[in-house]
């Protein structure tokens with residue numbers, strides 16, 4: 150299948166392309182069109198033209214369009230899932246690419262159904278005051294490589310639902326499913342409402358600093374998030390930043406190791422740990438430490454990893470060479486620091502960026518595997534003896550995306566979970582998100598939220614009308 154830019158509702162071929170490779174095999178999944186700065190200018194100009202009419206459409210019209218997009222995605226679900234697996238590597242089944250496509254459609258329907266009605270702040274003899282929400286303009290979107298289609302839809306759909314137009318630049322590692330998704334959206338939407346340009350990081354910098362962009366929505370690393378924020382300053386662009394995390398989980402002494410092991414495992418290793426709000430540091434009380442370690446290792450042995458296109462697999466490879474190298478390095482450093490490898494601990498032989506599920510016990514803060522986001526299939530398990538000490542250490546990190554507390558006493562765990570310095574706190578689970586609940590980071594994990602009416606509001610400006 151050929152992939153082209155989509156600008157103003159039509160495919161645009163580029164002179165240059167870059168191969169996108171399947172991380173399971175190294176085979177070419179497709180060729181990414183390399184947009185020029187002229188293509189970028191044209192896409193933003195098309196979105197600006199489309200904004201004039203799209204922003205004036207009725208709420209019902211935009212709602213219907215979003216439902217129609219979801220229906221298109223559903224009709225092409227298997228094609229899209231296979232494309233995601235081919236470029237991203239994740240397996241088709243379990244929490245893999247079919248789950249990603251299903252989530253995209255479900256989220257799109259849910260967002261379509263949300264409303265931001267005019268609210269009346271005052272209506273009396275002194276006068277009437279209404280609060281209106283208006284679209285902002287052309288939204289620039291930049292996405293990462295871990296959940297390419299789902300995250301792309303999280304940027305596009307609320308923007309379009311509220312009357313904005315979009316230029317999206319997907320990650321150069323995983324551009325193909327986004328291009329195809331935007332192509333399908335263009336079967337439903339008027340020309341120019343959603344445009345896609347693909348290319349390298351420099352194209353992202355050109356998009357985020359472009360004066361024609363009214364708001365940037367970015368999901369990716371904290372390092373890039375800082376650059377986006379800086380590039381927004383000259384024209385005072387609005388921003389939503391969904392950045393990295395280093396989520397802590399605190400297992401209390403009264404937790405049941407066997408019962409919590411599967412949820413701990415998937416909390417940490419959904420998408421092979423390449424998930425922003427995955428569990429990335431596990432604090433376990435000394436009294437049940439070895440039991441929790443043993444249960445996690447036992448559960449890990451039941452989860453097959455391999456080529457994403459193999460229907461039996463429940464985990465795939467690390468997505469790219471850079472990330473693979475990072476995981477290898479962080480685990481080696483942890484070993485040097487005295488970390489005990491409970492399972493895994495070295496790359497798997499053969500083609501592909503396969504690194505096995507790895508638990509590293511007997512480590513603590515001061516090494517990168519604990520202090521930084523690993524974004525891969527290696528989890529440090531940290532021993533503690535005092536709950537207050539564990540809470541302090543869990544919070545002693547610049548990131549603040551998610552966190553969890555695990556206990557047989559859910560009420561006690563909830564009190565502690567609320568003390569975690571993070572945007573989402575879970576009790577006896579980790580990482581689950583829903584379209585009707587806001588999601589976003591505190592501290593250096595981001596600015597703003599996505600999902601729910603709170604997320605929708607981020608694509609609007611307030612107009613107060615005295616009438």
Ligand code: NAD
Pocket residue numbers: 291292293294295296300318319320321349350351352353354355357368369370371372373374376377391392393394424425426522524550590594595
């Ligand atoms: P990344 O920051 O390297 O790249 C993300 C995107 O930014 C890519 O499209 C890239 O081309 C672009 N980019 C790179 N340099 C740029 C620049 N100077 N200006 C503008 N754009 C630029 O991140 P990644 O490696 O693709 O993704 C992994 C990171 O994303 C992890 O830190 C993860 O936690 C984070 N993430 C966060 C969330 C969330 O919701 N908080 C979700 C998924 C991933």
